[in-house]
Amino acid sequence: MRPSLPELQRRFAAALQDSAGADSRIGAYRNTVVANYRNALGATYRVVRELTGTPFFNTAVDAFVASHPSTSGDLNAYGGELADFLASYPYGRELDYLADVARLEWALDEANRAADACGSPEATLAALAAIPGSDVAHQRFVLDPSCRFLQSPHPVLRIWQVHQPGAAGDGRVDLRAGGEQLMVRREAATPVIERLPAGDHAFLSSLAAGADLAAALDAALTADATFDLGTALRTHIASGVIMAVAH
């Protein structure tokens, strides 16, 4: 009996993934597929590739693709788990900041593709003022959809900066300079990276994760006992990071 179409596609897929396969016709596809993922992830994780060198990066990408196969026809949305993969990758352990640099590059990529912000600080302040005092503690907020938060024990922003084209200075990084709390956000057309104080970082990332005002304040005070709620609300509503009051 003639094999069915699903069967033929399964067999083709198996041959495609068999790197020892001898059929040069399937091999032509295999080469393209391998190169596509290396190039696509190399574009997203350009600094990671510079830090490891291309041969290391390509080998890691091949292993990543094998353990985290793509499930979407949109290659732009692929590769978000590379940071976690690198954190448990048995090679390159001496570059212990590598996974956090990958997280930063993915956050930039996501910020680029996020929905456009809407609303205005005035409308947010008016909506906030209209909330009865007894309900304010349980209020949730909507953040600019492009905002991403990350923290690292390593100076990842400085590492990222010295690997930008045309970076000024001698390119040296003091790896013991300490950790950073970062916010990535697309302003106008370009994502920007900002260092945040520990309290603001805990506050905003809690709100972004859906916490209400009371829980976000708790998190902020835990991170920094001097955190001031009024200042933080005014600052981040005015900048548009806190985009609206949730309904």
Next chain:
Amino acid sequence: MREVLDRRPAVPWFEVHSENYFADGGPALATLERIRAGYPVALHGVGLSLGSTDALDREHLRKLKRLADRIDPALVSEHMCWSSVDGRHFNDLLPLPYNEDALDHLCTRVSEVQDYLGRTIAVENVSSYYAFPESTVPEYEFMAAVAERTGARLLVDVNNIYVNARNHGIDPTAYLAAIAPATVAEIHLAGFDDSGPIVIDTHGAPVAPEVWSLYERAIARFGPVPTLIEWDTDIPSFDVLQREAATAQRVLDHAAVAA
């Protein structure tokens, strides 16, 4: 893209990969909308996996429809191929066997997509390096039947016809003869890599003389169909691209005068 907005070149239309504009927002989409304000735009998808026996990816389709509704494209096209099986995507244009099973399946899927989008799509022939022994009809009969059964238009890639003719011994003349001129919505041209045992469609070289000659025959048969030259890797200077485009325009002008 920025350069396009600044210089407003005299180009008849623009074509983009649909998936590159699947984002919820952001600068790329905003730029495409500004280009659309001045030019027709065609959406050329590479990831729908039309011929896959997995269920159609509804999320992918939803994003394609959202984009098409936003851009109001001159044409939406996809490939006569598959990319995924059992939930795993290879993000490449993989070959179909050309038999009745595959034709039934592909036609059902094309109709499903057309119904969902509320518009006719065009289906493009792909270059291939593997020919299934399970194929029972030539690729061109299969392609012509897709248009006939679904009402879809065809995007004829003349370079892919040439590459497949070389790789599989298909007769390019019979290929052109099998395609009904009225079904052809667009033509693609590209360069290939002929350095190994298989001719590889790289979109990274000038259009070969043999492909230009096949293109002249295609235009003689199909009429002056809108033509796009694909060049995605090792992209040369704008002057080189303009010379390639001018060559295509001469063939089209010649056909228009002869008609």
